[in-house]
Amino acid sequence: MAVQMKGAEVSASMKEALQAEHAALRAKGIDPKLAIVRIGARGDDLAYERGALKRFGGLGFTVEVYEFPEDIEQRRLECEFKDINDNPSVHGILLFRPLPKHLDGEALRQAIDPRKDVDGMSPLSAAKVFAGEDDGFPPCTPGAVMEMLEHYKVELKGKNVTIVGRSMVVGRPLAMLMLAKHATVTICHTRTVDMPAVCRRADVLVAAAGKAGMIRADCVTDKSIVVDVGINVDAEGKLCGDVDFGAVEPVVSMISPVPGGVGAVTTSVLAKNVLKAARLQLQ
Amino acid sequence: MAVQMKGAEVSASMKEALQAEHAALRAKGIDPKLAIVRIGARGDDLAYERGALKRFGGLGFTVEVYEFPEDIEQRRLECEFKDINDNPSVHGILLFRPLPKHLDGEALRQAIDPRKDVDGMSPLSAAKVFAGEDDGFPPCTPGAVMEMLEHYKVELKGKNVTIVGRSMVVGRPLAMLMLAKHATVTICHTRTVDMPAVCRRADVLVAAAGKAGMIRADCVTDKSIVVDVGINVDAEGKLCGDVDFGAVEPVVSMISPVPGGVGAVTTSVLAKNVLKAARLQLQ
Numbered sequence: 001m002a003v004q005m006k007g008a009e010v011s012a013s014m015k016e017a018l019q020a021e022h023a024a025l026r027a028k029g030i031d032p033k034l035a036i037v038r039i040g041a042r043g044d045d046l047a048y049e050r051g052a053l054k055r056f057g058g059l060g061f062t063v064e065v066y067e068f069p070e071d072i073e074q075r076r077l078e079c080e081f082k083d084i085n086d087n088p089s090v091h092g093i094l095l096f097r098p099l100p101k102h103l104d105g106e107a108l109r110q111a112i113d114p115r116k117d118v119d120g121m122s123p124l125s126a127a128k129v130f131a132g133e134d135d136g137f138p139p140c141t142p143g144a145v146m147e148m149l150e151h152y153k154v155e156l157k158g159k160n161v162t163i164v165g166r167s168m169v170v171g172r173p174l175a176m177l178m179l180a181k182h183a184t185v186t187i188c189h190t191r192t193v194d195m196p197a198v199c200r201r202a203d204v205l206v207a208a209a210g211k212a213g214m215i216r217a218d219c220v221t222d223k224s225i226v227v228d229v230g231i232n233v234d235a236e237g238k239l240c241g242d243v244d245f246g247a248v249e250p251v252v253s254m255i256s257p258v259p260g261g262v263g264a265v266t267t268s269v270l271a272k273n274v275l276k277a278a279r280l281q282l283q
Numbered sequence: 284m285a286v287q288m289k290g291a292e293v294s295a296s297m298k299e300a301l302q303a304e305h306a307a308l309r310a311k312g313i314d315p316k317l318a319i320v321r322i323g324a325r326g327d328d329l330a331y332e333r334g335a336l337k338r339f340g341g342l343g344f345t346v347e348v349y350e351f352p353e354d355i356e357q358r359r360l361e362c363e364f365k366d367i368n369d370n371p372s373v374h375g376i377l378l379f380r381p382l383p384k385h386l387d388g389e390a391l392r393q394a395i396d397p398r399k400d401v402d403g404m405s406p407l408s409a410a411k412v413f414a415g416e417d418d419g420f421p422p423c424t425p426g427a428v429m430e431m432l433e434h435y436k437v438e439l440k441g442k443n444v445t446i447v448g449r450s451m452v453v454g455r456p457l458a459m460l461m462l463a464k465h466a467t468v469t470i471c472h473t474r475t476v477d478m479p480a481v482c483r484r485a486d487v488l489v490a491a492a493g494k495a496g497m498i499r500a501d502c503v504t505d506k507s508i509v510v511d512v513g514i515n516v517d518a519e520g521k522l523c524g525d526v527d528f529g530a531v532e533p534v535v536s537m538i539s540p541v542p543g544g545v546g547a548v549t550t551s552v553l554a555k556n557v558l559k560a561a562r563l564q565l566q
Contacts, residue, residue, distance in 0.1 A: 123410035130413040131406075131451050158476040166462055168414050175458075175470070179449055182474035184481060187458070191465035193441040198467060201484075 002249050003152070005227070005256040007144075007264025010151040011055070014268045018059055021275050025282075030091075032278040033062040034118065034270070035084050037095040039077070039103065040070030045096040048267075052094070055267035061274065064090070070100050078107060085113050091281060092118035092274035115280045118273035120173065129173045132180045135280065137273055142174035144265035145206060145227050146181075148256060154204060154225055156181040162199055164188045164215065164242070165208035170229055174206060195219065207242035215243040217251050224252040229262050285532050286435070288510070288539040290427075290547025293434040294338070297551045301342055304558050308565075315561040316345040317401065317553070318373045320364065322386065323353030328379040331550075335377070338550035344557065347373070353383050361390060368396050374564055375401035375557035398563045401556035403456065412456045415463045418563065420556055425457035427548035428489060428510050429464075431539060437487060437508055439464040445482055447471045447498065447525070448491035453512050457489060478502065490525035498526040500534055507535040512545050 025032055034056065038045050049065065056063045066084060068077060084090055093116045099105040114124040120137040128136025149156065161183040165171035171187060178185045188198055189209070199205050199219035205226050207215045212232035220226060230242030241258030249255050256262055308315055319335065321328050332348065339346045349367060351360060367373055376399045382388040397407040403420040411419025432439065444466040448454035454470060461468045471481055472492070482488050482502035488509050490498045495515035503509060513525030524541030532538050539545055 123407055123414075126410040126413050127406035130409050130455060132449075158474050160476075160481075166415075172413060172459075172462075176455075179455075179470060179472070182472070184469065184471050184475040186467065186469040187462060188467050189462070189465070191441050192467040193443075198443075 002252045003254040004249075005148050005152050005254055005261060007148070007256070007261050010144075010148050010265045011268040013151055014147065014265075014272065015059065018268070018271055018275065022059065022061060025275065025278050028282070030278050030282065031062055031089070032091050032274050033064060033089055034092045034094060034274045035087075035090045036063060036065045037068075037081065037084060037093060038065065039068045039072060039096070039099055041067075042096070048096070052267045052270060055271060059271055061271055072103070074103055074107070077103060078111070081108050081111060085111060085116065088281075090116065091278040092116050092270075094119050094270065095121065097121070116277055118270060118277050126168065126173070129176050132176060134180075137276070138173040138177055139169045140266040140269040140273065141170050141208075141229060141262065142177055143269040143273070144262045145170075145174055145229060146177050147265050147269060148227060148262060149204065149225075152254065154254070156183040156204065158182060158184070159203040160184050160186065160201055161204045161206070162186045162188060162202035163206045163208060164192075164195070164199065165206075165210065165229070167208065167210075170208040174208065200224075209242050211242055212240050213242070213244040215248060217244070217247040220248055220252045222251060222253060225254040226252050227256050227262060228258050230258060231263060285509075285535045286537040287532075288431050288435050288537055288544060290431070290539070290544050293427075293431050293548045294551040296434055297430065297548075297555065298342065301344075301551070301554055301558065305342065305344060308558065308561055311565070313374075313561050313565065314345055314372070315374050315557050316347060316372055317375045317377060317557045318367050318370075319346060319348045320351075320367060320376060320378045321348065322351045322355060322360070322379070322382055324350075325379070331379070335550045335553060339554060342554055344554055355386070357386055357390070360386060361394070364391050364394060368394060368399065371564075373399065374561040375399050375553075377402050377553065378404065380404070399560055401553060401560050409451065409456070412459050415459060417463075420559070421456040421460060422452045423549040423552040423556065424453050424491075424512060424545065425460055426552040426556070427545045428453075428457055428512060429460050430548050430552060431510060431545060432487065432508075435537065437537070439466040439487065441465060441467065442486040443467050443469065443484055444487045444489065445469045445471060445485035446489045446491060447475075447478070447482065448489075448493065448512070450491065450493075453491040457491065483507075492525050494525055495523050496525070496527040498531060500527070500530040503531055503535045505534060505536060508537040509535050510539045510545060511541050513541060514546060 120139040129138045196218040208229035228241035228243040234240045403422040412421045479501040491512035511524035511526040517523045
């Protein structure tokens with residue numbers, strides 16, 4: 001039976017260090033603050049917001065939610081965003097995307113202060129992650145994958161890591177974080193030929209394709225360590241990952257479940273990034 | 284015996300399309316111009332400059348060399364660079380790096396107009412390449428690898444491509460260009476365990492590690508297509524690649540030599556990028 005890598009355990013283990021660092025910043029007169037910028041009230045955004053408020057509340061960190069009407073005009077949104085961006089009491093900004101269709105998110109993505117870009121949405125954050133510079137912000141999800149593997153003491157140096165998915169929110173930045181840990185990295189996607197064979201060669205397999213149950217038992221071995229980043233809804237309306245858990249779990253060495261896996265770590269990474277942002281802004 | 288992929292053939296085949304595009308821009312009153320910015324007179328820089336001048340001369344394209352003394356002050360260099368950057372008659376800028384030690388190249392890297400960044404040195408260029416957006420500029424060397432494979436009709440979609448080397452000038456951007464062509468991409472480096480086995484699984488193997496002769500016969504099969512990006516000097520003072528050509532060439536299906544391979548394509552890619560830059564600046 002596989003070891004289950006549980007997000008709640010990872011978050012719990014991060015809590016002490018986060019609170020110590022928070023106290024150190026408070027002692028310097030800094031109150032690290034996250035601004036959540038939400039336009040309208042999409043269910044996904046509200047669910048993530050609730051999770052973030054709960055996590056930050058549990059840590060004792062400050063969050064402010066800036067909610068704007070769904071029909072806000074571009075010009076007004078840009079002005080409001082600029083105020084938040086320029087506000088010295090705000091250390092990190094999380095903007096929910098995609099924006100409503102009449103709005104241009106690109107302008108905000110370009111405008112965000114790179115030192116406040118705690119979910120790594122800006123081109124400058126992407127450039128730093130791409131280059132392996134550690135003063136940038138990768139998006140929180142790949143950050144959560146790395147925290148999970150670190151917590152469960154999964155050695156990455158010299159290991160074969162296969163990432164299924166090449167998005168800018170998970171696959172690509174995660175590949176760069178894995179390179180920074182000296183893993184040999186393979187990136188697979190929909191056009192990969194004989195995906196099961198490529199996946200079976202991995203010491204660590206990360207599923208981030210956004211397709212329910214696509215990683216089946218033929219993609220793994222008894223040595224495989226499987227991290228499931230997928231968040232899908234199955235035919236019965238239940239939350240599920242990209243991994244066919246029932247078939248894969250009995251085979252592999254370690255696995256993260258969905259729900260209760262990587263998704264339960266992202267808001268802790270968000271909190272960690274707000275502290276990092278506050279430190280960067282101290283300099 | 285392997286098919287040899289020759290840089291001169293690739294450049295020759297690019298010439299007609301480059302000249303047609305150049306003529307189309309001239310017809311609109313544009314004279315696409317490259318500015319080469321060189322500080323001091325390093326041998327490497329001068330050699331590349333000679334190659335670029337020769338290529339651009341052969342194509343009938345305009346180049347201007349801005350040479351500054353090796354002891355130029357940072358502030359003066361930044362002013363001069365700004366003038367070049369702001370000059371509407373300059374469409375592309377190639378800055379030789381690294382700069383002399385007393386200078387801060389980072390400031391110039393940040394300052395360059397992304398639409399003129401024809402060797403892809405700026406963070407914004409890197410971000411576009413990372414994201415797979417095609418209005419950015421990858422560095423010329425990975426661009427040359429792609430031109431070579433295209434010229435020799437090497438299919439990349441669904442193929443296993445292994446890149447040895449993870450630098451920001453070759454390995455990382457090349458991995459993104461390969462993903463854009465829907466290859467399954469593996470990135471290896473000094474910490475990779477059992478490199479020969481990883482390399483043997485590749486349909487296309489790109490050596491960009493900067494270590495003479497590191498790719499030996501045990502890294503390839505009779506199906507391998509090998510592109511050698513290395514430029515090293517061997518014990519006898521002769522130019523050589525990262526591939527042990529004498530041992531590998533008899534085994535593989537296709538191979539690019541050094542010299543006479545990728546290096547002979549980079550200035551053609553530079554010329555292509557200047558035309559792309561001129562078009563972007565038209566908009």
